[in-house]
Amino acid sequence: MADGTFWKGLGQVAAGVGNNRFYAPEAWLMAPRRWFWIASSVDAQFRPIASPGNTGPATALQAPYVGGSYSVGPILGLPVYMDGVIPAGASADTIFACRPSDMFLWESADKFLVTPQPLSGTLQVRISLARYAAFMSSRYPAGIGVMTSVPQPTNY
Numbered sequence: 001m002a003d004g005t006f007w008k009g010l011g012q013v014a015a016g017v018g019n020n021r022f023y024a025p026e027a028w029l030m031a032p033r034r035w036f037w038i039a040s041s042v043d044a045q046f047r048p049i050a051s052p053g054n055t056g057p058a059t060a061l062q063a064p065y066v067g068g069s070y071s072v073g074p075i076l077g078l079p080v081y082m083d084g085v086i087p088a089g090a091s092a093d094t095i096f097a098c099r100p101s102d103m104f105l106w107e108s109a110d111k112f113l114v115t116p117q118p119l120s121g122t123l124q125v126r127i128s129l130a131r132y133a134a135f136m137s138s139r140y141p142a143g144i145g146v147m148t149s150v151p152q153p154t155n156y
Helices: 005-021 032-039 117-122
Strands: 027-030 073-075 078-082 092-098 104-107 111-115 126-130 133-136 144-151
Touching: 005 092, 005 144, 027 032, 032 073, 032 078, 032 092
Parallel strands: 027 078
Antiparallel strands: 027 092, 073 078, 092 144, 104 133, 111 126
């Protein structure tokens, strides 16, 4: 990290989204181990790499709620969202730059179904709850940039 290749890589991924999608990325997605590695890293003069105090909102009402988590801090001016299921190899993590406004999630309302026929011999009814969802990750695939050659953080 001291040589700046990590930060250059982040800039290249963000620039790639901007060049290919013609709009800048809106957020970073990364594994918690990667964010905490960045947040706890210092430069040669022992200054923190991540800005102190940019560790997220003071209250839950001050931050946007996206995908079940709050942003933890900015990197290159973009909010960072963590998720533990983001893939990591034996020697590398994956970081995504994306445009959530290009992604769509459709959900139906809850629908209760009461069906007496299957259990009519015992005077019982079957109650079911149905809900449908569909997700389109991006109508513009160029709106997602991937950085895969990030070295695995040590001691995390």
